[in-house]
Amino acid sequence: MRNRVRTAIFPVAGLGTRFLPATKATPKELLPVIDTPLIQFAIDEARDAGIERMIFVSHPSKAAIERYVRDDTGLREHLCAKGKSKLADSLRDSALNADTHDIVFVMQDQPLGLGHAVLCARDHLLPGPVAVILPDDLILGERGCLSEMIAAYDPARAGHLIATMDVEPHETSSYGVLSVRARCGAMAFADGIVEKPAPEVAPSRTAVVGRYILDPAIFARLAEQPAGAGGEIQLTDAIAHGVASIGLAGFGFSGTRFDCGSKAGMLRATLHRARQDPQFDAVFAEYDLPAMLIAAE
Numbered sequence: 001m002r003n004r005v006r007t008a009i010f011p012v013a014g015l016g017t018r019f020l021p022a023t024k025a026t027p028k029e030l031l032p033v034i035d036t037p038l039i040q041f042a043i044d045e046a047r048d049a050g051i052e053r054m055i056f057v058s059h060p061s062k063a064a065i066e067r068y069v070r071d072d073t074g075l076r077e078h079l080c081a082k083g084k085s086k087l088a089d090s091l092r093d094s095a096l097n098a099d100t101h102d103i104v105f106v107m108q109d110q111p112l113g114l115g116h117a118v119l120c121a122r123d124h125l126l127p128g129p130v131a132v133i134l135p136d137d138l139i140l141g142e143r144g145c146l147s148e149m150i151a152a153y154d155p156a157r158a159g160h161l162i163a164t165m166d167v168e169p170h171e172t173s174s175y176g177v178l179s180v181r182a183r184c185g186a187m188a189f190a191d192g193i194v195e196k197p198a199p200e201v202a203p204s205r206t207a208v209v210g211r212y213i214l215d216p217a218i219f220a221r222l223a224e225q226p227a228g229a230g231g232e233i234q235l236t237d238a239i240a241h242g243v244a245s246i247g248l249a250g251f252g253f254s255g256t257r258f259d260c261g262s263k264a265g266m267l268r269a270t271l272h273r274a275r276q277d278p279q280f281d282a283v284f285a286e287y288d289l290p291a292m293l294i295a296a297e
């Protein structure tokens, strides 16, 4: 029970400048992959993993996220009255319901970094390790990435468990990178982690993807963490600080990851989902897009 992961933090305060002008009025987490907003995938992944409390670290300009996340009974009643009860049911199923989950919104007013965003959730945690999900990193597969990680999580071996994937050498400067000392199945045990290293100094090609299970000791560290790369309080630095005492492992998940913080990643995710739905076959034929070209990043 002590080691159950009951809380998930969703850092959603970023202003999404890469997707301007779309993100001028629409939070990037509400941009859809076909018909499903990025935040919905993240919520579903947390829900499937048995998370009880979801903490959204948002920004005052992004009120639409809260409107999206919470159940809207008025809208559902309206749809039912119009004979659209199937649509109403699907809205009920995708929304978070306060009867079954704790839903918490906290504001991160200033863009002080991912570490700072996670720290903003500190007063609202349930006991035990805490999950962090970055909705920009969409992971599609048979099984949710967070569910896989929770099944593999063993704090006696590593108190921090982070989803990882191997990247090309020139890509290390876009990711947190682990210093791996031993591999065992899907686990990569590490004795260090560094944020966005240049290829010449990267300790490996094992890069961090946006799913974390963190030992709760991280919060005391984050409160003292000085600014790092880009002048921001980096989650990676706080994890690095506790590596010797808490332990750190990377986890090679089975799904496919899409970098939906980039336009190319968003397009890839859209094509990937569309390819699985026969209603779009004609579109693929029209554009002469064979399935093999639609690879993940």
Ligand code: G1P
Binding pocket: 114, 134, 137, 174, 175, 176, 177, 195, 196, 207, 208, 209, 210, 235, 236, 261
């Ligand atoms: C963040 C983390 C980085 C991680 C990445 C995964 O960076 O700081 O360690 O590899 O997410 O998407 P960002 O992409 O927000 O700059």
